[in-house]
Amino acid sequence: MDLGLKGKVALVTAASKGMGKACALALGAEGARVAMCARTESDLKTAADEVRATTGAEVLAMPADVTRKPDVEALVQRVTSQWGGVDILVANAGGPARGFFEEMSDEQWQQAFELSLLSVVRLVRAVLPGMQARKWGRVLTIQSVSVKQPLPDLLLSNAVRPGTNGLIKTLAGRFGKDNITFNTVCPGRIMTDRLMGGLKASGLSREAYLAQSSADIPLGRVGTPEEFANVIVFLASERASYVTGTAIQVDGGLVRGLL
Ligand SMILES: NC(=O)c1ccc[n+]([C@@H]2O[C@H](COP(=O)([O-])OP(=O)(O)OC[C@H]3O[C@@H](n4cnc5c(N)ncnc54)[C@H](OP(=O)(O)O)[C@@H]3O)[C@@H](O)[C@H]2O)c1
Incomplete structure (x- = not known):
């Protein structure tokens, strides 16, 4: 299948x-x-070099914190001046702090809002005019299965990420006329530093931690970042031209609800 993503x-x-x-x-x-962006310049450079080396793609890497308005504006401006605009936005960020209701300060609530929701608002605001002018666009945001089903120790994620899904669904309704699709993609448990960050606190061996993390997943294992990216690539492609306003899990069947 030609995904129509060349160029x-x-x-x-x-x-x-x-x-x-x-x-x-x-x-x-x-x-x-x-x-691509991230806050830590050295990690970003290493990742950008890897993308260039393994794919041969043209890569532009610029350090930016998505919670900082000037960073977001400068980032999109740089991409636009170099390549004429953004066709596909994958709005990702770090995750909000873990914890329970009794522990959360106003500052932590505010940070979660800025990280998971306001960053997406600002990114979409910056890329939207170009997509409208070209009558083509794909906006994807990486959130969590907490959009579908609250997670036990992730109050901030449970409270803020569904709001981001509400934003995406609303934008899908408003800008479909411009041939721009908007979708939320919801990882379950994916093998990344964030997931493995829980290993130490668990007191378990790596094998036992992964077995515990997989126990309630119908496919019996955590997912790989590549399996997650495959879904993003499809939704970003020409072939997903009639998919908009959805929130799709990539979770090995973890979420048990029907919707
Ligand atoms: N892994 C899972 O199982 C899982 C499950 C559900 C939801 N999620 C969510 O999915 C998203 C991605 O998770 P991941 O597991 O891929 O995380 P990860 O492996 O920890 O990577 C996080 C990336 O985000 C960058 N980052 C963090 N805060 C940033 C900011 N303010 N501005 C710009 N870049 C920032 C980090 O670089 P710098 O620190 O250098 O900025 C790093 O490149 C997160 O929101 C996470 O909560 C993950």
Whole structure:
């Protein structure tokens, strides 16, 4: 299947590691030009070099914190001046702090809002005029299965990410006329630094931790960043032209609900 991604300009934020990096690699492998950001310049450079070396794609890497408005504006401006605009936005960010209701300060609530929701608002605001002018666009945001089903120790994710899905669904309704699709993609448990960050606190061996993490997943294992990126690439492609306003899990069957 020709995905029709050759020459498209993709901006993947939070792309130096994990699922963001896997998306940059997968989009580059399909012939897209890839702009990527993260906060830590050295990690970003290493990831950008990897995307160039393994895919041969043109890559633009620029350090940026997606919670900072000037960073987001400068990032999109740079991509636009270099390549004429952004066709595909993969709005990714780090995850909000773990924890329970009793522990959360106003500052942590505010940070979660800025990280998971306001960053997407600002990114979409910056890329939208170009997509409207070209009458083609793909906006994807990486959230979590917490959009579908609350997770036990992730109150902030449970509370804020569904709001981002509400934003995406609303934008799908408003800008479908411009041939721009908007979708939320919801990872379950994917093998990244974030997932493995829980290993130490678990007190388990790596094998036991992964077995525990997989116990309630129908496919019996955590997913790989590449498996996640495959879904992003399809939704970003020409072939997904009639898919918009959805929130799709990539979770090995973890979410048990029907919707
Ligand atoms: N892995 C899972 O199982 C899982 C499950 C559900 C949801 N999620 C969510 O999916 C998203 C990606 O997770 P992941 O597991 O791929 O994470 P990861 O491996 O920890 O990578 C996070 C990436 O985001 C960048 N980043 C973090 N904060 C940023 C910011 N403010 N501005 C720009 N870049 C930023 C990091 O680089 P710098 O730190 O250098 O900026 C890094 O490149 C997160 O929102 C996470 O909560 C993950």
